[in-house]
Amino acid sequence: MKEKWNRIKADKDYRIHFFTTILLIAAIIMVVLPITVASSMAFYRGDDFSGTVWEEKKSIVELFMASLRYAKGMFFNWQGAYFSMFAWELLNPLLGGGLFQLRLIMVASAVLFAISLCTFVYGIFKQETSSIKHRLLLCLCSFAGVLGFEVWYQIFYWYTGAIGYTLPLSLALMGLGLILLSNKRSIYVLAGILFFCASGGCLAVAAIECYWLLIVTVSKMLKKSACKKDYILFAIAVGGALANSLAPGNFVRHSVIDDSGLHLFRAIIFSFSEVVATAEWLFLDTFFIIFVLIAFFIGVSIGKKQSVNNTYSWIMIGLNFFTPIVTYFPICLGYSSGGGPNRCRFMLTLAFVISAISISFFVGKISAARIQANYKREVVLMLLLLLIIMPIKRDGWKFSSLIPYRTLMKLTEGDIQSYYRGVNEVYDIISKDTNEDVFIFSLPISVDEFMTVDIKEDPDYLINTECANYFGKKTIQYVSDPVYASGDGDIYIRIAPSYFKCDLQYVSIFNNSESQGMETVQVLQSFENNLLIRMPHGDTGTVSVYVFADSSGEEIIEEMEISY
Secondary structure, three states: OOHHHHHHHHHHHHHHHHHHHHHHHHHHHOOOOHHHHOOOOOOOHHHHHHOOOOOOOOOOOHHHHHHHHHHHHHHHOOOEEEEEEEHHOOOOOOHHOOHHHHHHHHOOOOOOOHHHHHHHHHHHHOOOOOOOOHHHHHHHHHHHHOOOOOOOOHHHOOHHHHHHHHHHHHHHHHHHHHHHHOOOOOHHHHHHHHHHHHOOHHHHHHHHHHHHHHHHHHHHHHHOOOOOHHHHHHHHHHHHHHHHOOHHHHHHHHHHOOOOOOOHHHHHHHHHHHHHHHHHHHHHOOOOHHHHHHHHHHHHHHHHOOOOOOOHHHHEEEEEHHHHHHHHHHHHHHHOOOOOOOOHHHHHHHHHHHHHHHHHHHHHHHHHHHOOOOHHHHHHHHHHHHHHHHHHOOOOOHHHHOOHHHHHHHHOHHHHHHHHHHHHHHHHHHHHHHOOOEEEOOOOOOOOOOOOOOOOOOOOOOOHHHHHHHHHOOEEEEEEOEEEEEOOOOOOEEEEEEEEEEEOEEEEEEEEEOOOEEEEEEEEEEEEOOOEEEEOOOOOOEEEEEEOOOOOOOOEEEEEEEEO
């Protein structure tokens, strides 16, 4: 350590190199850190409440076997993600670890993703440049491009999303990074295990893993460094992906989403359309172009210092071009449409960012021979001008629009922590509520940079029903008004004892509907529990509630009429 410090003091070039390296590492950490801290505030949501083995505590062996049975059941009846389904049950915090285990898993997931992505990107460009600064700068560009412009709440703040997408993706990235950085047999054995597990995640992860592994294998073949171990790894990854994609459960699930069958050509069109939409968003609404230009000029700098194999570079450009389309194809095929939830768009953004930076890098290397002068000063000036001028026209170019910055501000102000506490207070109220139909009259104010609890007014909404099943309730619903008309047209009339100020020992309730006439709900009975009345689509009428002073039913002390 003393020798290194002496060298730092004596050697100006080494001093610049050392502190630049530290600065780049710090910048990468600052991109990742706010999201990682926010992930420690994760709470249960939606599918987190579903499952089979949380009903009773089990030993580790029983839990392991139960998780295998759960994965098997899902494989044949809902989806082929064998590893994610197994891990989902095995690590489920509802089995006993509770919120502490949930927060630990989510932080570990975010950290593992950061390490894996850095290992992968660093490994890619270690094959192309000997400069540590260049590799770290490209890592920074990748992190900022992936995490900088969108809140990936289903990836970093949702347990089910983390297990289904983030964990297998991290394993795939780690495996790819390891074989790019080392040729040891033990590393290849570990990578084989990681690839098999990753292939058992969502199909988008399996697709991007196999395609990136194909690019790595082709790269090694062109450099005459491919060996039998590389082909074995590729076979393991593809074999796991095929088992995942051909699982009977996938076809069961697809028939629920779209019973008209699989539409391959339409899925290709949707995939291409989504890639174009992502490109427009990143290049026009954000300053992602800055990262692409940095990658280009790093490529130029390297191309000027070493000979460039143009054939190899063009093949890498061509293969990387199709990465986003290949990644999103399984999603479009499965959903029979474009778009997709937050977790799916994360996969597309990741694929697009890495492929765009790689393509720009190789284009820079090819272009180096045609760029005679050294334009470093001009390039830096151009990038600074872009960062000064563009924010005037587009908000997405402002530094304050970066998600890590916004997340850090919300953490500093305590908004995310407050929301986390508020959601868990709601869950605590639900667990203690004696009503079968639980009415929630207020929810914490949501934070744009964080996940929302997303309990809706419709008691049949998926998240509501899964939450209700877990807490042993008939229904759970947010109530902003006594009457709610759902999307399918059903009308819900919600009446709670808290609506009234007087004693509710003698209460009569009548429902007078246009289609069914007068219905007596109760007469001079105690009203202690929430009442949910469901009426068919298009029906109209009134629900009348009368509170009487005594059992004679003569003196009305409070009344309410609800029209629907």
